[in-house]
Amino acid sequence: xxxxxxxxxxxxxxxxxxxxxxxxxxxxxxxxxxxxxxxxxxxxxxxxxxxxxxxxxxxxxxxxxxxxxxxxxxxxxxxxxxxxxxxxxxxxxxxxxxxxxxxxxxxxxxxxxxxxxxxxxxxxxxxxxxxxxxxxxxxxxxxxxxxxxxxxxxxxxxxxxxxxxxxxxxxxxxxxxxxxxxxxxxxxxxxxxxxxxxxxxxxxxxxxxxxxxxxxxxxxxxxxxxxxxxxxxxxxxxxxxxxxxxxxxxxxxxxxxxxxxxxxxxxxxxxxxxxxxxxxxxxxxxxxxxxxxxxxxxxxxxxxxxxxxxxxxxxxxxxxxxxxxxxxxxxxxxxxxxxxx
Amino acid sequence: xxxxxxxxxxxxxxxxxxxxxxxxxxxxxxxxxxxxxxxxxxxxxxxxxxxxxxxxxxxxxxxxxxxxxxxxxxxxxxxxxxxxxxxxxxxxxxxxxxxxxxxxxxxxxxxxxxxxxxxxxxxxxxxxxxxxxxxxxxxxxxxxxxxxxxxxxxxxxxxxxxxxxxxxxxxxxxxxxxxxxxxxxxxxxxxxxxxxxxxxxxxxxxxxxxxxxxxxxxxxxxxxxxxxxxxxxxxxxxxxxxxxxxxxxxxxxxxxxxxxxxxxxxxxxxxxxxxxxxxxxxxxxxxxxxxxxxxxxxxxxxxxxxxxxxxxxxxxxxxxx
Numbered sequence: 001x002x003x004x005x006x007x008x009x010x011x012x013x014x015x016x017x018x019x020x021x022x023x024x025x026x027x028x029x030x031x032x033x034x035x036x037x038x039x040x041x042x043x044x045x046x047x048x049x050x051x052x053x054x055x056x057x058x059x060x061x062x063x064x065x066x067x068x069x070x071x072x073x074x075x076x077x078x079x080x081x082x083x084x085x086x087x088x089x090x091x092x093x094x095x096x097x098x099x100x101x102x103x104x105x106x107x108x109x110x111x112x113x114x115x116x117x118x119x120x121x122x123x124x125x126x127x128x129x130x131x132x133x134x135x136x137x138x139x140x141x142x143x144x145x146x147x148x149x150x151x152x153x154x155x156x157x158x159x160x161x162x163x164x165x166x167x168x169x170x171x172x173x174x175x176x177x178x179x180x181x182x183x184x185x186x187x188x189x190x191x192x193x194x195x196x197x198x199x200x201x202x203x204x205x206x207x208x209x210x211x212x213x214x215x216x217x218x219x220x221x222x223x224x225x226x227x228x229x230x231x232x233x234x235x236x237x238x239x240x241x242x243x244x245x246x247x248x249x250x251x252x253x254x255x256x257x258x259x260x261x262x263x264x265x266x267x268x269x270x271x272x273x274x275x276x277x278x279x280x281x282x283x284x285x286x287x288x289x290x291x292x293x294x295x296x297x298x299x300x301x302x303x304x305x306x307x308x309x310x311x312x313x314x315x316x317x318x319x320x321x322x323x324x325x326x327x328x329x330x331x332x333x334x335x336x337x338x339x340x341x
Numbered sequence: 342x343x344x345x346x347x348x349x350x351x352x353x354x355x356x357x358x359x360x361x362x363x364x365x366x367x368x369x370x371x372x373x374x375x376x377x378x379x380x381x382x383x384x385x386x387x388x389x390x391x392x393x394x395x396x397x398x399x400x401x402x403x404x405x406x407x408x409x410x411x412x413x414x415x416x417x418x419x420x421x422x423x424x425x426x427x428x429x430x431x432x433x434x435x436x437x438x439x440x441x442x443x444x445x446x447x448x449x450x451x452x453x454x455x456x457x458x459x460x461x462x463x464x465x466x467x468x469x470x471x472x473x474x475x476x477x478x479x480x481x482x483x484x485x486x487x488x489x490x491x492x493x494x495x496x497x498x499x500x501x502x503x504x505x506x507x508x509x510x511x512x513x514x515x516x517x518x519x520x521x522x523x524x525x526x527x528x529x530x531x532x533x534x535x536x537x538x539x540x541x542x543x544x545x546x547x548x549x550x551x552x553x554x555x556x557x558x559x560x561x562x563x564x565x566x567x568x569x570x571x572x573x574x575x576x577x578x579x580x581x582x583x584x585x586x587x588x589x590x591x592x593x594x595x596x597x598x599x600x601x602x603x604x605x606x607x608x609x610x611x612x613x614x615x616x617x618x619x620x621x622x623x624x625x626x627x628x629x630x631x632x633x634x635x636x637x638x639x640x641x642x643x644x645x646x647x648x649x650x651x652x653x654x655x656x657x658x659x660x661x662x
Contacts, residue, residue: 195507196507196511197515197531232634232638233635234633235517237629262387262520263387266384297391
């Protein structure tokens, strides 16, 4: 009953709102009518929120989660002050529809990974309140240049988006060229350690472990991803059996403990001191969330795995990336903290 | 059982090799290639053995504290979590995972959380100035609900990418964090706690006749009750410190043991400790081996325990409750 009433109210509101604007085709092929000038955007998940932040921080009408203190230092102060309206990623703070409507976004941008395109419940509800939803395809890092271009069109920041897209394209091309010729038996076996015990991981095809494949390495945990959430539990004996040459660690607790945990000592990566903590700040470079920061993460990982094939100065690259995408000048201390050489 | 579990794991080792290694390790029999010996040492002594010890300790703790509570509250439906200890420990663990950056911090918070919840339950019971167990149970329900709500709050404010999955997984039970040092450190107080509870067995027998009779027989009811609660809280909190939340063991195992040994706590408590240890060992072997990924042990104890329990209840003799 309440829902019916709510829908009725929505319907009335919708019929009152004048529909003008331009028609665009989003990345799932839907035709959407959006306002001529888009000033305020809300995004249903952090990866798309961060993309918009990189294009122009002033566009964001709100953010998905509260900003953590350690992220704050490298972000514009106004980002932390934005209202929080949740995210549509099925866990934690789900989107609060009323909070979202109160932000009055011109457009809502969503990652079309599961129920994108037609028939998405949230999109239909928003449509009823006169807010168009646009889907972008963030399933593969290779799509990011196209996503930058698309969003630039949408919000009228073509020039800025073109620069970012070109940078992204350059990164993907240079890494692909450097890693193309690696023979199968020379590809480094990498284990991606998630969780505080380091015993959760991702399969080869998962979006969460995409960098391992792109960097020309071999993910030891084979097979197709079971779901979008990932974080599959494995046993320590399984990791021993995989015997990876390199471990990339997501959690500091695990990274700090692995060196003096006797149980891990027989694994090649631990023996050779090749357990690497994934750089982060303000956002993670590798995964969780899988964002545009992975473009830099890809350079970092490829360079560490194959320094001869992909010789870059990661310090210089990091400075340039942060300057271009996030508008921050990194000091020496920042760089040391982020890169943990 | 423990020996068989030593031979089981994802890493393929022939049973003969495991037996050979144990013979070499304990009696100095045979010769081994140094590198292979190092690997076996790590697999068997550092990975499997602590886990087996932890599983046995946790199973015994949960079963004994469940049985002791069932006698103390004169109620067969009581489980170790009755005074909110598991909810409190979960809350401590969740807070630790979000705000403290070290594993030791998480463990300390877990430990304090368990005691805080039981303290709150006893405080509520005392506040209402009603002696006896009913008020304690009510206090436990309130305290448990309060701390469960706090866990939900912590989950809500945690970061959904890393912290929330960490909390969720930890609260499903996880045997993988139990390494040798930790198992020994938690094992000693656990064994002391279990021993204390066993020493209280005779008093518990008297208590289950009711407070009046117990007083008439010259038992200091309050002192006994406090001792049992402190010991049970200690050992059940330590199970959470070792391996997160593992449910259903503390309710099912005492029942099944009681059907075999009868209600006398002097035989029931040691028997239930052994049964609990064996049961959790078995469940842990299943959770390690069943699939290519590891199933959180708390899920397995529930999935196996519930149908098994129903079966046992159906075939039970009358009058065992």
